């Protein structure tokens with residue numbers, strides 16, 4: 200054993216030194232590339248190299264397997280020490296973002312954000328603390344700046360923005376031909392694919408959604424009527440009866456939220472065979488839905504996925520480029536469409552209960568538009584009640600379904616946000632939750648005042664305030680907003696027409712208001728509400 204130790208220790212310093220140097224050179228050589236995308240290959244390669252080193256030391260020298268293993272370990276240790284020290288020194292002292300203030304550990308690694316997020320899955324609160332401490336520009340990752348400036352909103356998310364989607368959008372895979380539109384990073388590919396979605400959300404297509412949304416609202420009303428006056432957890436009810444496959448995904452949302460703070464982590468896990476087994480049921484469910492729709496062969500597509508399928512069948516340039524991409528698109532429809540709509544509806548019901556005078560006002564206006572009651576409900580009548588939209592807009596201001604906008608990457612030349620220059624190829628993002636409550640732009644920011652989107656618009660300066668619950672890109676301009684608006688209008692008006700909403704005894708709404716989880720989309724704490732059938736005068 201002693202001889203073995205001697206053998207390994209004799210030239211340990213040289214081994215470690217050479218390996219560390221190699222580690223530094225490796226770091227310098229990979230700096231220009233988006234290493235997140237090859238992280239899995241790097242890890243797999245490292246393991247193979249380690250095995251190869253042991254083999255080489257055993258075969259090419261007098262070491263036994265244990266000696267070879269120790270020698271290889273020394274080499275790997277030296278390499279990693281060199282690599283990590285070089286990365287740390289570079290990130291702290293030479294990185295283009297070095298002048299931005301932020302927590303020390305955030306400058307070194309995104310695992311800092313993952314750690315903060317893992318504590319309570321409330322990274323948005325941590326972000327608020329960082330902005331309080333460091334100001335409007337905070338370095339929240341080695342190359343990530345969180346910004347709280349109104350002027351940054353169009354620069355980062357606007358239709359003419361020069362920023363592109365960051366590596367965060369590479370989490371589900373590296374192949375642009377196999378991913379959903381949401382994860383498509385190339386500007387032109389994205390624009391092309393949007394055309395297929397446009398058709399699914401055109402005015403004509405929306406007409407086919409209307410009766411289906413109304414039928415769902417009717418069913419919801421009948422369920423509320425059954426439990427009339429008894430406490431109900433609105434957070435659970437808004438999600439509705441979940442298909443078991445979708446339930447599986449929802450139960451993993453918190454974990455996804457934490458892991459997605461490190462852009463390459465999900466990518467690496469997804470590349471490990473079997474690691475995504477928890478989602479396999481959901482994946483098969485989506486694939487099955489598409490197969491069924493293929494068989495259906497509807498002449499006029501009745502829903503969004505059918506429109507996407509039609510584009511594939513018609514071999515349009517805008518079609519999802521592969522079966523895998525089409526399935527991923529269908530997953531986006533389910534997750535992006537259901538989760539966001541449900542949390543917004545629960546938020547709306549919460550504000551009906553919290554602000555009885557606003558509820559009364561809404562009910563009065565709905566009654567005026569439809570004097571015959573719910574039996575007289577129509578889309579056009581509901582649209583005429585602009586206060587309903589103001590109510591929904593204010594709900595989305597205080598309770599956006601996505602608390603933080605997805606990170607974007609600045610163009611290589613960098614960009615200015617007011618007086619501050621943000622270097623090129625830097626990830627930038629804006630906290631929707633923070634900027635929509637910022638007192639610099641929003642009067643009485645913590646108060647629920649739907650009138651700020653209506654008659655008090657000018658007085659309260661709403662048009663000049665930053666507002667981006669649908670981001671400023673595609674969800675705002677095309678798909679989500681129209682459908683979301685239609686379903687919010689339908690369900691909220693139906694609730695307000697049929698029921699008086701109040702907090703159940705003992706419910707203060709505090710936890711619902713203050714303790715939401717940031718799991719990419721919002722996960723709501725329970726809220727016990729009472730829906731008492733209205734006595735119409």
Ligand code: HEM
Pocket residue numbers: 380381382503531532535536537539540543599600601604605667668669670672673674678679680682683
């Ligand atoms: C209240 C409801 C909704 C809210 C607040 C909302 C919000 C958002 C936001 C903030 C984004 C941008 C995400 C990012 O930048 O990474 C987004 C994207 C998206 N949403 Fe929505 N959404 C809602 C409902 C819907 C619905 C009902 C659908 C469709 C069925 C939908 C489809 C999409 C799609 C396809 C994208 C990706 C767009 C793209 O890649 O350009 N959303 N949504």
